Structure formats: structure tokens, C-alpha cells
Amino acid sequence: MRRDRSATLTALRPPRSRPTLRALDPAARYRDTATGAVHHGAVLLTHGLPLHLAADDLASTLVHLVREQN
Template sequence: MGVGGDLARWSEDELREAAGLVAEHNNARHLVQHGRLDRLPPSSDDTPSVVQYTSPDTTETPLRAWRRTSRYGSPQLALRLRGLTPMALYRDARTGTVHQAAALTEYGTRLDLPPGDRSSAAVHLIRETEA
């Protein structure tokens, strides 16, 4: 992962935020390198590109989403995840929210990208137990 910008000019808050984002990336790096890659919905200029990486044993699945441009009123699409253990529960590592795998694969989830152009989001789901 690369961090662009003049770090000497960043505020303490910006440096803290960047350090947290790098730590999140490092926690999922092994899956980005060695996990199964799925590109989720087809993207266009105003819909996000989303990739899902899944560990071979399906215990973890990080998602990365980014959008080039944003148009007012563009719909947030539900993303149907792939390759999860069907009866399992998955916890969002950042928020602690627990999701049922069946709901994630059948109905999907929404990634809340920040407003504006060139926005991105990352989610890391970790399998908890069988439902």
C-alpha cells in the first residue's frame, strides 16, 4: 500500500487517520495476496468498483470499494458477497456489527462510501460461528 502526499504537511489528525488505514490494510494483506479474488458488480463511471478477497477456509473476507466519480442521486447498490460459509455469522472488524452469511450472499450489504469523487471504503468481515 502506498500513501501519497507530503506527510510533513499533514495535521496530527490526518497522520492518525492514515496510520489507522495502513494498519487496517496490513491486517488484511495476507488475504489480498493469497485469498480468492472476486470482483463484485460490474462498474461504470458512477458506480463503485468492489473487490472481495476470501481466505481458503472462508474465515475472513475483506472488501475494498472505490468510486472514480459521484453523481447526485446515484443509487447505492446492494453487494451480494460470494464464497461465505452458508450458516455462519460474520463480524465487521471495525464496527462489531454481526451479519448472517445467508443474508450477505442472498440480499447483500451496502458499503457506505463517503460522498464525492475518488472515495473509497474498506470492510473486513471475520467468521464468528455457525448461526
């Protein structure tokens, strides 16, 4: 987690993977700056972030999550 309360995830994994994130507040919500989708911290910590990658062997993505202000 950076000081500006955002997290950036770079993933290089097989398609349909769900990498779990660390160092997030389980009670907070995080917004994907590209899509506007909002994710609960507890879900990201336990179930991971759903990635919709191409079926290529080396598919990758960059996700920038920003903690929502209460």
C-alpha cells in the same frame, strides 16, 4: 475466503451500493472488525453488504469480515 476464516472487501462504487459477496457460508455469521456489526452469510450472499460511502465520485471503503465461531 482466506484460511483464517476471514474475508476482506474493498469497494469503489457509487454511494449506497450493496455489493454481494461470494464464497461465504450462508449458515454462518460474519463480524465487521471495525464496527462490530454482525451480518448473516445468507443476507450477504443475496442482498449484499450495506456500505455507507461519502457522496464523492470516488468514495471507497475497506471492510474486514471475520466468521464468528459457533
